[in-house]
Amino acid sequence: MITRHRGEIPVVLLLLPFIAGIACAIWNTDGQPYPWAVALLVLLATAFILLNLAYQSLRLYHYRWIGTLLIIPILFLTGLLFTLSRNELNHADHFSRQQAAKYLLVNINSEPSVKNDVPRFTADVLGAYDGKAYYFTSGTLLISIKDKLATNLFYGEQLLIPANYSAPDPPFNPGEFNYKQYLANKHIHQQAYLYPGQYRVLGSGKGNKLISYALQTRQKLVDKLRHNMKDTTAIAVASTLILGYKADLSADVMQTYAKTGTIHILSVSGGHVAILLGLLVYILGFLHNKRTRVFKAVIILSVIWAYAILTGLSPAVCRAAVMITLIIAGKTYSRQLNSLNLLAVSAFVLLLYDPYLLTDVGFQLSYLAVAGILILQPVIYNLLSVKNKWLDKLWLACSVSIAAQVATFPLSIFYFHQFPAYFIISNLLIVLPVGLIMYAGLLLLVLPQWPLVSQSLGWVLEKSILMMNRMLTFVEQLPFASIxxxxxSRMELLLLSCIVIMVAYFLYSKSKRAFIATAVGCLVLFTSFSVRKISADNKNMVVFLNARKQQAIVFKHGEKGIVITNMKPTDKAFTYSVQPCLDSMQIEDYRLLPFTADVRKPYFLKKDALVVFGTKKFLLLNDSSRFKSIGSYKGINYAYFSDNVLVDSSVSHLPLIISANNSERYIEKVQTLSNKNYILKRNKALLLISN
Incomplete structure (x- = not known):
């Protein structure tokens, strides 16, 4: 398919080696530049230029493959070196290199988000002061301030803070989200936690004037929504859907949209921009002659980019804005442009701005969805021939939804571990409400505050959102609504992606080879699933989790399990640390027990602080234990300490497992009792096999 049309999509083919270079640089864990790569890039670029200058004289048009042979490594090395140069840790003036610094001068470079009265924001570190000299620095710092007064901080304000920061923790437990890598992909490698009196505001208005104005304007528009609407959930959805303001959106609402496959509408994206574009084209329809078409294009593009800035310049919005800019420019000057080329050009532009956008989930899903619609939708639509006009339109909408879902299916499972079974129904149900919400919301925000008109639009907006929420809640509650x-694994992700590509190619070409390749790929994938499932069901192990200030121990017996913890399933720490461990280890049937409970099962026994699991015996000591000494207990294999429990020297001969919720002083003391110990604090979970 690509081979047959490679002359029509040159930018797509050129984008691939550039992306490969970016990916290689991101996966380079040490992040250090390759000196040889610079020399090789210069050599190849020089050869490419010289061969182009001598193209006619050397009759190189008979050997066009030479140009391809050179341009592919040139683009690969360009992506590689460009990405490494954007890694802040490679900069000599990064603030983390100033080890003796006592204070940092920072500028807030993002809109602070407030949760539980704790504002969090990123800041550019401009300088460091060590008590004697001031040094100009660079780098980004994530700052959280536990101070109610700090909730008034705004983008562009300049602060003086102590140079007390630390690197984010890596994932400690199986299946846990890699927050450290997530921040690193956003150029954040250090974070600071401040308290009242630890910061001083030195000035304001230090940020980009345009962004500052956009943020202030968005806050005024959010306040206008609050003034004309009553239901807090509807206000939160309207602020998110129209303006990209997610601060007030609850986790329950997010979960409903995620389980029904409609989470994409809560991120301002190409669909929202398309609705705005349609409105602008309709309003400016009278500007259709040759003299006014340039003026019309300038107005449309100005509004589109203003909206993109207002909503936060998310990757999906930027992609749509760049593509619309190219389309309108092409139509204005009577140029026909291939849609896939436009998509590739927009990706080039965004990746040149920030190559680390390649790691952004929104960026990946947005481009895959659009690519799927452009490539797969015509093929899927042609599978059925519908004569009825309205049914045909319905099938057209279904084919768009199916194409986008198929294209993003592998990555969605890899990142979110769930699949919305009724995504077609959900997306059809929201088509009309979303359009009505966007148009009513835009009119409400653009028009002056006329009491009768504004309140009427607010009523329409609120009722539309509540109706949409009720429909999605109904779908969410259907049996098997979400798998x-x-x-x-990453290998299974790659294999599943290849299967999707081969299915698309088969539908396009009806090739027998594509069908055989798809069948072989499915066979290999199902074999991988089966082997992993059989291995998990026959594995018994104990996992002592690093739950930070909490405690959790998982006893896995095949697909069954016992979790001894002081947390509830609804606790944030449980959701973050324990549940991913249970899911990733394929423990489908588990029971939660407090440390004080006693239980007897065929594969598990707990009596007081003693646990027998398989061939291993464990002593779990905490402040609720009924005894603090091993005493007459024989055959103990491991002792687990938590809650700074008092212990004696009777444990000196045992391997000790020290919980992360113990104090530093306690940990130092217990370490002296035995030379065989494992400290969970700031370390990965301890996995013990028990057969």
Missing amino acids: NKLWI
């Missing part, structure tokens, strides 16, 4: 706990 959860779908965990696949």
